[in-house]
Amino acid sequence: MYGTRPTGPADAGGPAPVDAPTPAGTSAHPVMTTRIALSGPTGGRARLDVAGGALSCRRLPDEDGTVRVALVATQALLLAGDHVRIELDVAPGLVLEVVEITGTVAYDMQGGRASWDVDVQVGAGALLVWDALPFVVATGADVTRSARVELAEGAVAVLRETFVLGRTGEAGGLLTTSTHARLAGRPLLVETLTVSPESRRDPALLGGARCLDTVTVLGARYEDDAPAGADVLQLDRPGTLVRTFGTDAHRGDLAVTVTRARAAVSPSVVDVGSESTAVGGPAGSGRTLDGGGRTTGTP
Numbered sequence: 497m498y499g500t501r502p503t504g505p506a507d508a509g510g511p512a513p514v515d516a517p518t519p520a521g522t523s524a525h526p527v528m529t530t531r532i533a534l535s536g537p538t539g540g541r542a543r544l545d546v547a548g549g550a551l552s553c554r555r556l557p558d559e560d561g562t563v564r565v566a567l568v569a570t571q572a573l574l575l576a577g578d579h580v581r582i583e584l585d586v587a588p589g590l591v592l593e594v595v596e597i598t599g600t601v602a603y604d605m606q607g608g609r610a611s612w613d614v615d616v617q618v619g620a621g622a623l624l625v626w627d628a629l630p631f632v633v634a635t636g637a638d639v640t641r642s643a644r645v646e647l648a649e650g651a652v653a654v655l656r657e658t659f660v661l662g663r664t665g666e667a668g669g670l671l672t673t674s675t676h677a678r679l680a681g682r683p684l685l686v687e688t689l690t691v692s693p694e695s696r697r698d699p700a701l702l703g704g705a706r707c708l709d710t711v712t713v714l715g716a717r718y719e720d721d722a723p724a725g726a727d728v729l730q731l732d733r734p735g736t737l738v739r740t741f742g743t744d745a746h747r748g749d750l751a752v753t754v755t756r757a758r759a760a761v762s763p764s765v766v767d768v769g770s771e772s773t774a775v776g777g778p779a780g781s782g783r784t785l786d787g788g789g790r791t792t793g794t795p
Contacts, residue, residue: 525577532565533585534592542590550580562591562625573600574639576608581615584626588619588648593758599629602669604636614643618651618715623761627754630658630707633691637669645677645714647684652715653677654757656750659691661706667693668706677714677735684714684733705741711753712737720756723749 528549535543542563546553550573556564573580586592602610612631618624633639645653661668670692677685691708695701702708711718718736722728729737738753 525579527579527581529581529583530567531583531585532592532594533583534563534590535585535587536590542587549582550578551582556595559593562593564593564595566595566597568597569600572603574602574610574612574637576605576610578610580610580612582613583615584624585617586619586622586624586651589621590619591623592625594624594626594628596627596629599632601632601634601663602637602639602671603634604669605638606636607638609638609640612639612641614641616643616645616653618645618647618653620648621650622648623651623758624653624655625754625758626654627656627751628658630660631671632660632663633669633671634663635666635669635693637671639669639671641671641673643673643675643677645675645684647677647679647715649680650715651679652713652761654754654761655712655714656754657710657712658750659708661691661693661696661702668696669693675712677712679715679733679735682733684735685712685731685737702741705743707742707744708739709742709750710737710739711750711757713757716757716761718753718757720753720760722753726750726753 529547530549530551530553531545531547532553533545535545537543544555544563544565546555546565548570550570551567552570554566554568556566558564567582584592584594616624631641643655645655647653657673659671659673661671670690672688672690674688675685677683689708691702696704696706713736714734716734716736717730718728718738722738723740725740727737727739729739731737738750740750
């Protein structure tokens, strides 16, 4: 599939039918915004307001006080000219879990580009969990991803991103991803990563790995055991990055890290106004990042 907008979902036998191609390097499509806002209880149940864009929202059964929302693609993603935006807003003291039904493939864009932006607001003492499924960057794709996370005092976010360079047998495309997080109005994490076939070949960067799997805990430190081979980066302020590199998305799986972090943090145990919240057991051997939790460059 190239930089075109399908008229329907692809079947297992091949690419979906397409209409007129999108000219390379153009922005043919408007911003497609999906919004999820979780606000205070009304009649004993938290109020959920959603608006679908490229991704529609489906409320799942609540679990132990956690409001769960599934994201379901309404069209083939991600193609040249696509601009996907996801907005999440969690009111103080509430818990929201975002569930992805399928992963995402950024297809060959024939010189075009696409963007995927996430804007997160988490209120005081609230918790957001988003265990995202793999984001595959096919050969010829050029994608810019950004995440801006604003945490109030005592808020925690547990976010997972899995980037895969290329489908089976492909070298992969270009992905530039940035994360800007603030806690109580102050910088917590600023990170920019560039992932490309060149970085995959470079032994000092990806070293042949095609999969980059990261769990980012913001507003608390993850101090439980990390999977074998994982890099653990402790931020200067409350926050932790747990990251693995591999050749297959199913290896070095960090799902257990998300589960442990989620189990260890809840609004009832977050100390609002404190920057010493810890997740898990005894402190590990993670490295502390300088510059207020700033990392830049290519992994």
